[in-house]
Amino acid sequence: MISVAEATRLVFSTVGPLPAETVALPQAAGRVLREPLHADRDFPPFDRVAMDGIALRFAALEAGQRAFSIARTQLAGQPPLPLEEPQAAVEIMTGAALPAGTDTVIRYEDLVFTSEAGRRVAAVQVLPPAPGHNVHRRATDRRQGDLLLPAGTLLGPAELGVAATIGAGLVTVARRPRVAVVSTGDELVPIDQTPLPHQIRRSNGLMLQAAAQQAGAVAELFHFDDDPAALRQGLPPLLREFDAVLLSGGVSKGQADFLPAALQDAGAEQLFHEVRQRPGKPFWFGRHPAGAVVFALPGNPVSTFVNYYRYAAPWLRAVQQPALPMLPVFHAVLATDVVFRPALTHFLLVRLVSAPDGRLLAYPLDRTQNSGDLASLLLADGFVELPAERETFAVGEAVPVWRFRY
Amino acid sequence: MISVAEATRLVFSTVGPLPAETVALPQAAGRVLREPLHADRDFPPFDRVAMDGIALRFAALEAGQRAFSIARTQLAGQPPLPLEEPQAAVEIMTGAALPAGTDTVIRYEDLVFTSEAGRRVAAVQVLPPAPGHNVHRRATDRRQGDLLLPAGTLLGPAELGVAATIGAGLVTVARRPRVAVVSTGDELVPIDQTPLPHQIRRSNGLMLQAAAQQAGAVAELFHFDDDPAALRQGLPPLLREFDAVLLSGGVSKGQADFLPAALQDAGAEQLFHEVRQRPGKPFWFGRHPAGAVVFALPGNPVSTFVNYYRYAAPWLRAVQQPALPMLPVFHAVLATDVVFRPALTHFLLVRLVSAPDGRLLAYPLDRTQNSGDLASLLLADGFVELPAERETFAVGEAVPVWRFRY
Numbered sequence: 001m002i003s004v005a006e007a008t009r010l011v012f013s014t015v016g017p018l019p020a021e022t023v024a025l026p027q028a029a030g031r032v033l034r035e036p037l038h039a040d041r042d043f044p045p046f047d048r049v050a051m052d053g054i055a056l057r058f059a060a061l062e063a064g065q066r067a068f069s070i071a072r073t074q075l076a077g078q079p080p081l082p083l084e085e086p087q088a089a090v091e092i093m094t095g096a097a098l099p100a101g102t103d104t105v106i107r108y109e110d111l112v113f114t115s116e117a118g119r120r121v122a123a124v125q126v127l128p129p130a131p132g133h134n135v136h137r138r139a140t141d142r143r144q145g146d147l148l149l150p151a152g153t154l155l156g157p158a159e160l161g162v163a164a165t166i167g168a169g170l171v172t173v174a175r176r177p178r179v180a181v182v183s184t185g186d187e188l189v190p191i192d193q194t195p196l197p198h199q200i201r202r203s204n205g206l207m208l209q210a211a212a213q214q215a216g217a218v219a220e221l222f223h224f225d226d227d228p229a230a231l232r233q234g235l236p237p238l239l240r241e242f243d244a245v246l247l248s249g250g251v252s253k254g255q256a257d258f259l260p261a262a263l264q265d266a267g268a269e270q271l272f273h274e275v276r277q278r279p280g281k282p283f284w285f286g287r288h289p290a291g292a293v294v295f296a297l298p299g300n301p302v303s304t305f306v307n308y309y310r311y312a313a314p315w316l317r318a319v320q321q322p323a324l325p326m327l328p329v330f331h332a333v334l335a336t337d338v339v340f341r342p343a344l345t346h347f348l349l350v351r352l353v354s355a356p357d358g359r360l361l362a363y364p365l366d367r368t369q370n371s372g373d374l375a376s377l378l379l380a381d382g383f384v385e386l387p388a389e390r391e392t393f394a395v396g397e398a399v400p401v402w403r404f405r406y
Numbered sequence: 407m408i409s410v411a412e413a414t415r416l417v418f419s420t421v422g423p424l425p426a427e428t429v430a431l432p433q434a435a436g437r438v439l440r441e442p443l444h445a446d447r448d449f450p451p452f453d454r455v456a457m458d459g460i461a462l463r464f465a466a467l468e469a470g471q472r473a474f475s476i477a478r479t480q481l482a483g484q485p486p487l488p489l490e491e492p493q494a495a496v497e498i499m500t501g502a503a504l505p506a507g508t509d510t511v512i513r514y515e516d517l518v519f520t521s522e523a524g525r526r527v528a529a530v531q532v533l534p535p536a537p538g539h540n541v542h543r544r545a546t547d548r549r550q551g552d553l554l555l556p557a558g559t560l561l562g563p564a565e566l567g568v569a570a571t572i573g574a575g576l577v578t579v580a581r582r583p584r585v586a587v588v589s590t591g592d593e594l595v596p597i598d599q600t601p602l603p604h605q606i607r608r609s610n611g612l613m614l615q616a617a618a619q620q621a622g623a624v625a626e627l628f629h630f631d632d633d634p635a636a637l638r639q640g641l642p643p644l645l646r647e648f649d650a651v652l653l654s655g656g657v658s659k660g661q662a663d664f665l666p667a668a669l670q671d672a673g674a675e676q677l678f679h680e681v682r683q684r685p686g687k688p689f690w691f692g693r694h695p696a697g698a699v700v701f702a703l704p705g706n707p708v709s710t711f712v713n714y715y716r717y718a719a720p721w722l723r724a725v726q727q728p729a730l731p732m733l734p735v736f737h738a739v740l741a742t743d744v745v746f747r748p749a750l751t752h753f754l755l756v757r758l759v760s761a762p763d764g765r766l767l768a769y770p771l772d773r774t775q776n777s778g779d780l781a782s783l784l785l786a787d788g789f790v791e792l793p794a795e796r797e798t799f800a801v802g803e804a805v806p807v808w809r810f811r812y
Contacts, residue, residue: 077592
C-alpha cells in the first residue's frame, strides 16, 4: 500500500501531451491552445479616440485659443483625413483613428457648441492637462509581435476575444481526451429498469461521464458484469482506443473483484493497487502500453467521486495543459475541529462558504461519512485533504481543498 | 444616472422563469431542474454488506462461538437466501443484500480460513463491537419519499448520479436561455478579414457568445453597422425571438450611437441608461414587451466584459434558477491599497490567489486600467466591486468579488 503522495506522483508520471488539432475559433472555447499567438499589429493599431468630442492641436490651446470651428465630423470606421486648418477641430467619435494634425480630444461634456456664419464652433470649457488627453495611443497596450497567448493557454471568453482581434480564425489546440467510463457489478441495472429488491441502478457511470465532460473530455459509457469472460472480451478494445479508461467497482479483495487480474490479462501494467487513504483504499491504477491509462476506482459512489476528482480530473486537465500543477492551488479554513485516527490520508467532504472576511470556510458534512451514501455528495462542494500523519485538526486551520463545484 | 444598486434591482426586476422542457438524463448536465425528485426506495434499499467477508449472527459470537462453517457464497447482485443453520456463516461480498438470519459482517482481514471435512471454516480473529457491524442498514441515508433534489437544483455530476439511482431517466429542466449577441460599429471587420489601418476586427461578439454559453445559454452572433436603417430592420426580429439581446457598442452620446433610439423605435422600453460606475457608465438596459430583455453594453472590450459579468451573467443564471442571489457570494481581500476618486462604483480588474491561510487575495492589475485594453483581461480572474461612496480602500480589506474564471 502506497501513500497519497506516491500515488499522485505515479498518476502524473503517465501524463503526456495529447496530439494537437486545428479548429475554428468559435469551436475552441474550453480548449487548450497548442501554438503561441502573437499580436499581428500594435494594440491599439492607431492612435484611438477614447471619448466622443472634438480632436484638436494642444498647441492651439496653449496659445490661448478656446473656440474651434468644426472642419468636419469623423466617425469610427472612417479613414482619418488630416486636419488642414491648424486652428480648427474635427468632431470625432470613440473608436475613430486620430487625424493627422491633431493630438488631443476634448469630450462633449467639456464643450459648448454655437453656430457662427453657418459653421459650428466648439468652445472648450475645461482645459486638458496635456497633449494626448482622451487618446489611447497606438501600441500602448501591446506591440506588434508581442506574445499574447502562449501555448498551453486555456481558451475562455477573454482569450477568444483576443484571438479574434488578431485574426486567428483557426487555432491549434489539444485534442480532447477520449475517455471510456466503465461500470462493473452484477447488482447494477440500467437507469430505465426497476431493480429487484437486492439490485440498484447504475449511477457512477453517468456521474463520471458528466464530470469528465466538465474536464474537457469526450466520454463514452460502458458496463460489464462481474464475469471474467466478459471483461476479457470487453477490456482490450477500450485499452487500445481510448486515452483513459475510468472504471468503478471490482477492485477490492472480494471473490467477484476480477478487475485487477482482468486488466493485467488484457495487457495493462499495474502501477499501484491500494493507497493509504479513505475513502478509496482499493484504488487500482495502471497503463496499457498501447496508450490508455486506467483509473480503476472503488465502486462506492463517494469513493468513486472523490478519487475521480483527486486523481483522474487533474490528469485529464494535465494531458491537455501539461504545465498545470499536480496539487490544488486552493486552501480552505476548517470551520470545526476534526479528529480522524486511522493512519490514512482523509478526504473529508465539506461545504464551502466564502466568508465576508475573504476566507474560504470548509464545513465538514454533519452526517457520519459513509462511502456508500451517494446523496451526501449533494451537500458537498468538495473535500479537504487531511494528511495521514496527524489525528487532530483544529478549527481555524487552513488545509488544501479540492472543489467539485464553482 | 442611477446607482449600481438601483441598476442591479432593475435588471433583476425583469427575471422571470424560462419555460420547462423534458430531456433525457444524460443531456441534463448543466441544466436546472424544474421538478422535485424524491427517493423511489429507501437508501440503501436493503441491508447492504459494506465489506467483503462473512455474514453471521452476532448472538453466536456472544455465546462464545468463534469458528463458522461457510454454508455458501453470496455475491453482489445475487438474491439473498436466508441462512438456515444458525451456527454457520455466508461468505459475502460488498454490495450484496444481507441474508435473513444474519446481522453482522466480519471482513476478510479479521478472519482465518481453514478446511474441515471438505467444508471451509472461518475463525473470527477480531470481535466486532456490536450487531450490524460492516452493514449499511436499509434507509439509514434516505427514506423512500424523501426529497432528494428540489426544483431549482443545478444538475452537476453528483446530482445526475442521484437522479440515475432513483430511475429519473427523463427530467424536467428549464429551457436554455436564447441569446442574440450583437456587435455594432462601422470600424469592426470580420475575424477573417485584414483590417484597414483605421479598422479593427470584431472580438466582443465571440467573447460574449462564449461567456453566455458558460452561463448555460444558446447564443447566436449578429453584427449591424452604425446605420439607423440597418438597426430598424435588424432589431425587431431579435427582440421578438430571443430571451435576451446582448449588444456591445453604440450606447454613448456620440453621433453614431444610434442604439438607444433604435431600440426604442423597435418597441423596447428603456429601464435605465447610464450607471454611476467605471467601466461601463453608458450601459443601456431595457425590455421589449414581447419578451426580450436588452443589455446594451458599452463597446470598449473591458467595459463589455465586466458589465456582462456584473449584470447579464447573473440574469442568465437567474432565469434558469430563480432562487439565486443577485449579489456575489464571494469575497476577496485586497492585496494592495487602492485609491479611486470619482464618485463612481469602481469595478477593478484583479488576479485572484488562494493564500495558504485560506484567504482569497485580490491583486489589482498593475497596468493602468484602460477600458479599451482587451489584452488586460487575459491577466484578470475577475473584478472587485468598490463602492462609490469611498475613495480609499486599504490592503487587507475584504470586498465583494466577481469571477471570470474558476
